[in-house]
Amino acid sequence: MTRAVEDLPKAHLHLHFTGSMRIDTVRELADRHGLRLPDSLLADWPPRLARATDERGWFRFQRLYDSARACVRGEDDMRRVVREAAHDDAAEGSRWLELQVDPTSYAPFVGGITPALEIVLDEARAVSTQGDIGVGVVVAASRMRHPLEARTLARLAARHAGEEAGDVVGFGLSNDERRGLVADFAPAFDIARRAGLALVPHGGELLGAQSVMETLEHLGPDRIGHGVRSVEDPQALDAVAEAGVTLEVCPGSNVALGVYPEAREVPLRTIVEAGIPVALGADDPLLFGSRLAAQYEAARRLGFDDAELAELARSSLRGSRMPDRLRKAALADVDRWLEAGPVTPDTPPTGT
Incomplete structure (x- = not known):
């Protein structure tokens, strides 16, 4: 046993606000606001997604995502999303x-965007006081919009930058990698860099190794x-390793x-x-049907033993912007997880 x-x-460093939602929450909010959901968010959940590596497949994915996002229509809804995401992650x-x-x-x-962000930050701070998990926020610009909007978001993120739960800890760039030029978003990332935020853009999923190289070059x-x-280009793989990203x-x-x-x-x-x-990250559990623990189980099926899973967990802790005191405590608990030994039929899991 393991x-x-x-x-x-x-x-957990890769979780999107809308994509973090529980499917039952989406359905309840849709009902409350009189919205109709696609069948793939009802009886057919989790949806069978088309290949998003082509334009048509991504468009279908984005329409589904937009349907879920439209269900979040006010402060109470936003606070609920933050709170449930934190509780679900803590449970894993x-x-x-x-x-x-x-x-x-x-x-x-x-x-406006300022109260929208402040609501998320306030709820992140509130849920973090319960002590089970700390929640920082990454403000993400979209490749689908003009780079000037990214600069506006970077300035907003910079005004709320900090190093504790309930602060903005990072600045990202998401959505379809095929849209926009990476270099055009560099000024926004410069603003975030000066504010001391972690720079966490997407890259190298829908597009190949060149996307990773451009991200390294222009956004740092x-x-x-x-x-x-x-992995499709040894030079790109070496560049990521050399940069310590x-x-x-x-x-x-x-x-x-x-x-x-x-x-x-x-x-x-x-x-x-x-x-x-x-x-390891779950990205959008709402649409993919699996949360964070399932990603570690996937790594286990790829042949990673418990010592290697522990090292993945350590990498996530070290790569985060969590306060040092929390990181040190968590790293020590990773060691204890390993020292405790594998679960056997006569040994209940830790924490039960």
Whole structure:
């Protein structure tokens, strides 16, 4: 028998606000606001997604995502999303969550992007006081919008930058990698860098290794969301390792979006053996049907033993912006998880 991954202390660094929602919450909010959901968010959940590596497949994925996002229509809804994401992560062993949000999506319902962000921050701070998990926030710009909007969001993020739960801890860039030029977003990342924020753009999932190289060159990231396709070019893989960049690898996302046909083809082993730190992430559990613990189980099925799973957890903690006191405590608890030995039929899991 093996140790329970739910008991392994870890940080969750790749989780989107809308995509974090529980399916029951989406259905309840849709009913409350009189909205009709697609069948794939009702009886057919989790949805069978088309290959998002082509334009048509991504468009279908985005329409589904937009349907869920439209269900969040005010402060109470927003607070509920933050609170439930934190509780769900804590239940799976997360000590720290960096929840990624684009406040422009919710601004029309609460009076602007500033109150939208402040609502998320306030609830992140409130849920963190309960002591089970700390929640920081990553403000994310969209590649689908003009780079000037990214600068506006970077300035907003900078005004709320901090190093504690309930602060903005990072600045990201998400959505379809095929849209926009990475270099055009560099000024926004410069603003975030000067504010001391972690730079955490997406890259190297829908596009190949060149996307990773451009992200390294123009944005100087601390982490890259996904980055798995860096393995397609040894030069890109070496560049990521040399830069000390953590990759946020999301196996469930990679398979659901058709980047890889099966979980066993996700190149997690290749990335780790290249000396690259990895933080496993769930990305959008609402649409992919799997949360964080399932990503560690996927790594286990790829042949990672408990010592290697523990090192993945350590990489997530080290790659996070969690306060040092929390990181040290979590790292010590990772060691204790290993020392406790595997679960046997006569040994109940830790914490039960």
